[in-house]
Amino acid sequence: MMPVARPFIGEEEINAVANVLRSGMIAQGPKVGELENKFSQLCGTKYTVAFNNGTAGLHTALNAVGVKQGDEVITTPFTFIATANTILMQGAKPIFVDIEEDTFNIDPEKIKQKITKKTKAIVTVDLYGQLCDYDEINEIAKNNELIIIEDACQAINAEYKERKAGSFGDIGVFSFYATKNITCGEGGAITTNNKDYTENAKLFRQHGRSKMTEYKYTNLGHNYRMTDICAAILLEQLKKLDFITNKRIKNAEYLSKALCKIEGIDVPIVKKGYKHVFHQYTLKVKDVFSLIWH
Numbered sequence: 001m002m003p004v005a006r007p008f009i010g011e012e013e014i015n016a017v018a019n020v021l022r023s024g025m026i027a028q029g030p031k032v033g034e035l036e037n038k039f040s041q042l043c044g045t046k047y048t049v050a051f052n053n054g055t056a057g058l059h060t061a062l063n064a065v066g067v068k069q070g071d072e073v074i075t076t077p078f079t080f081i082a083t084a085n086t087i088l089m090q091g092a093k094p095i096f097v098d099i100e101e102d103t104f105n106i107d108p109e110k111i112k113q114k115i116t117k118k119t120k121a122i123v124t125v126d127l128y129g130q131l132c133d134y135d136e137i138n139e140i141a142k143n144n145e146l147i148i149i150e151d152a153c154q155a156i157n158a159e160y161k162e163r164k165a166g167s168f169g170d171i172g173v174f175s176f177y178a179t180k181n182i183t184c185g186e187g188g189a190i191t192t193n194n195k196d197y198t199e200n201a202k203l204f205r206q207h208g209r210s211k212m213t214e215y216k217y218t219n220l221g222h223n224y225r226m227t228d229i230c231a232a233i234l235l236e237q238l239k240k241l242d243f244i245t246n247k248r249i250k251n252a253e254y255l256s257k258a259l260c261k262i263e264g265i266d267v268p269i270v271k272k273g274y275k276h277v278f279h280q281y282t283l284k285v286k287d288v289f290s291l292i293w294h
């Protein structure tokens with residue numbers, strides 16, 4: 001059987017974990033800080049805050065920008081359930097907008113029709129590894145004073161006009177789950193240029209604890225911390241990211257070249273100027289295949 005995904009783990013990751021275990025600091029510690037710095041460099045943002053998974057990152061992002069009970073948040077229904085669930089966790093209402101047929105990403109034209117006085121934010125999803133149409137979406141957000149949270153959980157290292165995933169919204173969100181392009185088993189991160197969001201996110205990550213050196217809790221929060229074990233794995237994975245990304249792109253090109261010849265199959269499109277990182281390689285099949293399936 002073909003596995004759904006195969007993590008790219010080598011001796012480097014195993015040694016990095018062993019070093020953390022030997023160090024005696026295995027929860028959130030210096031490796032998490034190091035990872036946050038490296039991740040900001042990758043995405044071209046000022047700040048990164050690491051989490052124990054992408055869902056925690058999404059929840060924290062919505063909380064940091066002030067999404068609350070009674071607010072409406074525009075998003076896509078064609079995504080992993082965490083995108084909508086975390087909106088509900090904040091007591092807000094997800095407002096679903098249909099997708100573009102070719103990219104599977106939220107359709108900017110249709111966003112405009114769903115904006116009301118209650119709309120606070122748009123959660124975009126860079127599905128399968130291709131970025132949304134941020135020229136349009138940012139314009140809409142600016143004209144309507146809306147916040148953008150970019151769910152880039154599937155799109156690490158994706159690009160548009162040489163800008164990286166995670167830098168297009170007010171906050172970007174990533175997942176390092178086992179099937180993602182790089183992984184530590186379970187992990188997540190948010191990226192932003194906003195200092196207040198960063199500080200709020202750091203508080204939310206650990207029960208509102210304002211200083212690691214003191215037992216002082218100023219806000220309500222969760223235990224959403226990443227461990228140094230995970231951060232050490234990710235620091236090694238980051239070194240392999242370009243290799244992994246290029247391999248996925250090459251594999252997708254190879255598949256598309258052959259599959260596009262088969263009638264009734266639409267291969268994935270890559271929009272001009274975009275770097276699609278193929279977290280998933282997805283096909284659209286037409287009615288001609290229904291004869292085989294029934």
Ligand SMILES: Cc1ncc(COP(=O)(O)O)c(C=O)c1O
Nearest residue numbers: 053054055080082153175176177
């Ligand atoms: C689009 C999207 N959003 C959110 C998540 C949630 O991430 P995690 O599984 O790390 O909580 C995922 C990944 O599973 C995802 O693909």
